[in-house]
Ligand code: SF4
């Protein structure tokens with residue numbers, strides 16, 4: 001039977017594994033889902049494609065679990081949001097120093113036989129950690145109609161819209177809200193938005209949704225994948241703190257780690273779960289399956305406390 005997302009959020013805190021809006025690597029999705037499904041993860045967040053959805057189902061099956069026991073969210077992003085960026089090498093400006101290869105958290109850049117790097121776009125999440133004069137970034141635009149189609153076809157639990165841009169496209173936002181038959185989640189961070197601006201955006205979303213049944217993902221520093229410290233997660237917790245008085249469902253995200261729930265509790269913040277991306281994926285990278293599940297479980301349990 002179809003789960004009710006908001007009923008679950010009312011009952012308990014959830015852990016969402018973020019596989020990345022830009023991450024289209026099937027191998028990467030399957031292996032992470034397998035480990036985190038075993039570790040007690042509640043929700044998986046992937047790019048809006050048929051391949052990614054099937055990769056999640058494959059990972060769940062490999063874990064020996066039922067797909068009905070998990071929530072599934074597909075992500076999209078508006079123009080200007082960092083999550084839809086992809087890196088590209090400008091060969092004429094590249095010295096072949098390979099610094100970008102070593103710094104990429106996704107292992108998306110490889111060195112070719114000619115000594116120049118190459119970006120495997122299906123693995124790139126647009127984090128810009130490889131920034132250099134010989135790398136440019138382009139927007140991999142989201143196809144919202146395709147996301148709605150997939151959400152209905154697979155009876156998904158949520159569509160996420162990354163909304164960080166210098167100018168909020170209110171008309172687009174309104175039309176997406178009106179069109180969607182699937183619950184929506186909106187990712188907001190403070191890169192461009194003041195406290196007042198966030199309040200204004202959320203109030204408009206509430207009006208257009210006609211209810212408070214939507215999620216705000218309070219983003220700290222997106223794709224930071226920082227250390228397991230309070231300072232890495234401080235921004236995400238503070239964003240959640242700012243919006244907690246005027247929205248009902250909050251997931252904390254961006255720079256999240258094993259310290260997030262502790263800090264949120266110290267600050268007395270009301271929230272419904274924690275989304276973890278880079279930190280969670282890096283935690284289990286290159287570990288044996290047994291060790292990976294133990295590490296993942298500790299992270300999941302801490303976030304759900
Ligand atoms: S793209 Fe930049 S960092 Fe990467 S090899 Fe070329 S010069 Fe070095």
Ligand code: SF4
Pocket residue numbers: 086087103104105106107108109119123124125126127128129130131
């Ligand atoms: S460092 Fe980030 S932006 Fe650069 S190639 Fe890797 S994933 Fe993409």
